[in-house]
Amino acid sequence: xxxxxxxxxxxxxxxxxxxxxxxxxxxxxxxxxxxxxxxxxxxxxxxxxxxxxxxxxxxxxxxxxxxxxxxxxxxxxxxxxxxxxxxxxxxxxxxxxxxxxxxxxxxxxxxxxxxxxxxxxxxxxxxxxxxxxxxxxxxxxxxxxxxxxxxxxxxxxxxxxxxxxxxxxxxxxxxxxxxxxxxxxxxxxxxxxxxxxxxxxxxxxxxxxxxxxxxxxxxxxxxxxxxxxxxxxxxxxxxxxxxxxxxxxxxxxxxxxxxxxxxxxxxxxxxxxxxxx
Numbered sequence: 001x002x003x004x005x006x007x008x009x010x011x012x013x014x015x016x017x018x019x020x021x022x023x024x025x026x027x028x029x030x031x032x033x034x035x036x037x038x039x040x041x042x043x044x045x046x047x048x049x050x051x052x053x054x055x056x057x058x059x060x061x062x063x064x065x066x067x068x069x070x071x072x073x074x075x076x077x078x079x080x081x082x083x084x085x086x087x088x089x090x091x092x093x094x095x096x097x098x099x100x101x102x103x104x105x106x107x108x109x110x111x112x113x114x115x116x117x118x119x120x121x122x123x124x125x126x127x128x129x130x131x132x133x134x135x136x137x138x139x140x141x142x143x144x145x146x147x148x149x150x151x152x153x154x155x156x157x158x159x160x161x162x163x164x165x166x167x168x169x170x171x172x173x174x175x176x177x178x179x180x181x182x183x184x185x186x187x188x189x190x191x192x193x194x195x196x197x198x199x200x201x202x203x204x205x206x207x208x209x210x211x212x213x214x215x216x217x218x219x220x221x222x223x224x225x226x227x228x229x230x231x232x233x234x235x236x237x238x239x240x241x242x243x244x245x246x247x248x249x250x251x252x253x254x255x256x257x258x259x260x261x262x263x264x265x266x267x268x269x270x271x272x273x274x275x276x277x
Contacts, residue, residue, distance in 0.1 A: 006031070006057070006058065006059030006060070007031045007032065007033040007057060007058045007059065008025055008030055008031065008032050008033065008058065008059065008060045008061070008062070008171055008172075009032075009033045009035055009054055009055065009058045009060070009061040009062065009084075010022050010025070010032055010033070010034050010035060010062045011035050011036065011043060011054075011061065011062060011063055011064045012036055012064035013034035013035055013036045013039040014034075014036045014038055014039060015036070015064065016128055016130050016134060016135075016160045017064075017090060017128075017160050017163045017164050017167065018034075018036070018062070018064065019034075020160055020161050020163075020164035021062055021164040021167050021168060022034045023164075024161075024164050024165060024168045025168050025171070025172070028168065028172070030172065033054065033058060035054045041053065041054055045066040045067070045068065045071050045075075046068075048074070051075065051078055052078070052082070055078060055079050055082040055084060056082060057082075057083070058079075058082065058083070058084050059083070059084065059085060059086065060084065060085070060086040060087070060088070060171045060172075061079055061084050061086070061087050061088070062088050062090070062167055062171060063075075063076070063087050063088065063089040063090065063109060063113065064090045065089070065090065065091070065105040065106045065108070065109035066105050066109070067105050067228075068105065069104040069105050069107065069108030069109075070108070071105075072105065072108040072109040072111070072112040073108065073111075073112040073115075075112075076109075076112040076113055076116045076118070077112075077116070079118070080116055080117050080118050084118060085118055085119055086118060086119045086120075086121075086171060087113050087116065087118045087119070087120045087121075088120075088121050088122075088123065088167050088170045088171050089109050089110060089113045089120065089121070089122045089123070090123055090125075090163075090167070091106045091109065091110055091122050091123065091124045092106055092124055092125065092236075093124040093125060093126050093182050093183070093184070093244075093245045093249075094124075094236075094239045094240070094244040094245045095107060095110070095124060097239055097242070097244045098235045098236065098238070098239045099235045099238065101231065101235070102231060102232050102234075102235025102236065103232055103235065103236070110122055119176075119177040120177065120178065121170045121176045121177065121178075121179050121180075121181065122179075122180045122181070123163065123166060123167060123170070123180075123181050123183055123251070124180060124181070124182045124183065125158050125163050125182075125183040125184070126155060126156050126157060126158045126183065126184040126185065126245055127155055127157055127158070127245075128157065128158060128159070128160045128163070129157045129158065129159045129160065129185070129261075129263060129266040129267075129270075130159070130160045130266075130270075131157075132194070132198060132270070132275075133270045133275035133276070138275070141195070141198065141206050141276055142276055144204075144205055144206050144207065145206070145207055145208075145209055146191070146195055146206070146207075146208050146209070147208075147209040147210070147211045147215075147216070147219065148191055148208075148210070148211060148216060148237065149210070149211045149212060149213045149215070149216040149234075149237050149241070150190075150191050150210075150237055150240055150241060151210060151241060152190050152192075153190070153240055153241055153243055153246055154188035154189055154190050154193075154246050155188055155189070155190075155191065155194075155240060155245065155246065156184035156185040156186070156187060156188040156189075156245075156246070156247070156248040156249075157184075157185050157189075157194065157263050157266075158183055158184050158185045158252075158260060158261075159185065159260065159261035159265075159266050161261065162183065162185075162252050162256075162260045162261055163183060165252075165256055166181065166183060166251070166252060166255045166256060169255050169256060170255065176255075181251040181254065181255060182249040182251045183249065183251040183252055183260075184245075184247075184248045184249045184251070184252075184260070185248065185260050185261065185262065185263055186248060186259050186260050186261075186262055187248060187262065187263070188246055188247065188248055189263060191208050192208040194208075194263060194267075195207060195208040196208075197263060197264060197267045198267045198270070198271065198276060199276075200267075201264075201267040201268050201270070201271035202271040202275070202276040202277065203271075204276060204277070206276065213234055213237065213238070216233075216234065216237070217230050217234055220233065
């Protein structure tokens with residue numbers, strides 16, 4: 001199933017982990033079917049007519065959850081019916097402790113793969129370092145102020161390339177069936193410390209400001225963020241404030257046999273690339 005002749009489907013192939021995973025697998029000589037609304041193979045969760053061509057002849061799938069939880073089970077069922085034998089599902093650390101109405105797509109995807117006939121593995125990473133320079137928190141940092149409702153609870157941010165490297169190993173090597181791997185960076189730091197690190201690396205002023213959950217929600221909605229996305233982010237920060245994801249974990253080392261990238265390395269690399277200039 002993991003032979004070079006069997007395509008590996010990568011969903012969300014233009015996303016933070018997806019595009020890195022595509023590159024990593026192709027560098028290793030694997031046949032990859034990059035799938036998204038704008039990739040070489042078109043995939044749209046809301047258009048089920050796009051699903052069969054993505055899955056045909058595939059041996060493995062990197063599954064990034066749909067926003068609509070009702071789509072997870074039909075997709076996994078269709079994948080296994082098409083002959084897919086291995087599924088690596090991207091979830092989120094602390095997913096089992098967030099409010100039931102948050103991140104429903106991820107929760108539904110976990111259930112679907114667990115109940116499937118596929119060899120499944122679930123990865124649950126902490127917040128990506130790249131949230132600071134690719135989306136989510138990039139624009140606020142460029143404007144000089146990142147305001148969030150997290151306080152002094154630390155977060156062991158993980159580099160997206162580490163997530164991609166783990167996913168590549170799980171998709172192409174045996175011995176991981178039925179495993180859930182939590183993934184984090186090597187150390188935890190507060191958001192204020194993270195912003196200070198990036199500001200020093202970029203050589204420009206950037207500051208962290210603390211918001212209440214209510215203030216944060218109001219700012220998101222004022223920026224045009226959809227209600228359901230604001231609710232998911234609020235649920236994520238509630239779990240983080242409770243400390244569910246604050247301690248570093250050893251998932252990267254268990255899978256890859258090496259330590260994950262440190263936040264200082266990430267910040268220096270991103271700043272050198274002009275992320276916050």
